[in-house]
Amino acid sequence: MLLADFLDPKTIAFEQRELEREQVYLEIIQRICSHRHPGVNHCDQELLDAILAREKEAPMAYAGSIAIPHVRLDGLDDILIGMTFLEKPLDYDGIKVDWIILILTDKSSSKIYLNIVAALLRMSKDPQIMENLRGLKDGHEVIHFLKQQQIEVGSELTIADIMVKNPVCVSPQDKLSKVDSLLNKHSIAMLPVVDDDHNYLGEINILDVLKVGVPDYLMRISDLAFLSSFEPLENLFEKEEELSAEDVMRTDTIYLNPTDSVVEAVFHMLRENRRYFCVLENGKIVGVITAMDVFKKVIKA
């Protein structure tokens, strides 16, 4: 998605007068409200107070001479952006700010909002872009320029953003007993197997461990209802010191890259019917992604 597509030329202004901070904000709010967006009910002092209160909690000015005041509104269900370029900069606790971007966003939508902020900050660090922006005349030119520059709002959440970094690993020579106690201690269902340099060799999931107690012939029997107990499974611990991680690990599994999208991770989880994947970079383990990560950090975030 392009940043330019989130903007409306009517909400962008170039200001020659010397104004107070509150006055600048209020004018931006009024420009945004002139669209009568159904989600914004109080286009007045009340909204301004909310923004100022939010600003008190956390400073909103950044080193690239921009400030991004914002507020989250219940039921807005949109992201509204207004901006003013100031000929006479304002002082934000010592930071001179000449570009103010005010953002109204919904209480629940965080991802796109955060990505927009990230895109703005990236831009503010590029002096050439900033120089060009300041030389423009109106909103249409700003949008045209941003389009030309192809300023992207990074919308793709990658696996690296949500994976568990530096996961617990075992080495191939580790005994099954160590594997078992690690699975138990960390309440995890999968352990990557790596060499001393963290090169990925394979992985052991909790089912691989249980399989040690279930021979192949048992798996070939169509129904085990007649069998109420099976010694090798119940006495699995007897083999804990005999077997090593390399005896149990599987090496045929697919793995993911940190730059892969979350959609791709979910796709593989559903297709392979697996809830865990190792994440590798140049053959080295960098993380583990689980269905629970996706659920907690993306769906329920």
Added chain:
Amino acid sequence: MSSAITMLVALVIFAVTYVLIITEWINKMLASLIGGFLLVMTGILTQGEAFLAVDWNVIFFLLGMMLVISVLKKTGVFMYVAIKTAKLVRGHPLAIMMLLFCITAFFSAFLDSVTAVMIWVPVAMLICHELNISPVPFIITMAVASNMGGAATMVGDPPNVILGSAIDKHFMDFMINLTPASLLSVLASLGLIILLFRKKLYVSQVNRAKLMSYKEERLITDKRMLVISLTVLGAMLLALAFDGVLKLGTASISMSAALILMVISNRKNMELVLAKDIDWITLLFFMGLFILVEGLVKTGFINILANRVIHVTQGKPRLTSMAILWISGIFSAVVDNVPFVATMIPVLKQIAQVIQDPKLMDPIWWSLSLGTCLGGNGTLIGASANIVSVGIAKQNGFHISFKEFTKISVIFTFVSLLTSTAYILLRYY
């Protein structure tokens, strides 16, 4: 192309395909289909001739049986029988081995030998584990039993299915002529089992108690479906038995049974059944094979071969019969018996032109059947059931070498071929 050259080309295609099938250098289905369609591409057969050569009675019969078995398997009846018998003999290993031998043979006679070992070898391994005895003798004897049982009926083993379809013999003809021979072989084999394994198997009381705690009744979860399946199976076997009178065709009978069971048990979801329970490789392999052999028939090679056989045996039925029995027995021991039978059928059909009296000719057909089916036991690679059984064993850490398997199986083969020789000589000549 002159006729001699086309024959040569057909023969080369046949021989190369045959070698590929035997060596399994590529998948046997691929080999047979490549060979078959190469005959069309080289103009030796037209596409029409190639498709006419496929015995659709065999293909659809096998397809129907595979579907019937897939439903029966889900009822749990096979597992139930195995565990029930093991408990009936109170975990006595030699008795279990003999009973499993009989069950496998019986099942293979009416359904399919590869399926039999795929169902019961794992159960036997579980029982052996619980009894703390080696499963290897069980595995080998069960593979032997599956081939021996397969020889008993027209539907037991693919060579018999192909033979029955090709020579217009009915289920009952096979029952009357082959079942006694097969029964004799099974009896002789049971004696052999006692002789070979009686002293090697010991089981403790504790392990016996474990086996006795199995609750086999929990395997039958859907009594209604079990009753329906067994009824349909019974009706199917009955229809097969009287097909001499009914003249419905074996394929139509097995397909009807299959379709009835499919509608009752699986009306909506066929994808999984088709993907998991149908052995498409075998079906397509047979199709390719039929086309391949047709190439030899059309170019006249089979004619020449038949004349050589008649020349050697001087057209004497008794001698021909014995030669066919032992040659096909030895041949089937080292190569897949299906291509062998498919090739031999047109040869024997030519011989039937010389020996016209069915009284004298029929025993030659039965010899071919007994030789190929029983010969499959000759070595590890003689029959698919052997390879499958040993494969399962290997997956479980029991490496049964070619030598180890053959050492035992060849004794059984020799005894059963001797039994068959006596049977044929005493009954027919």
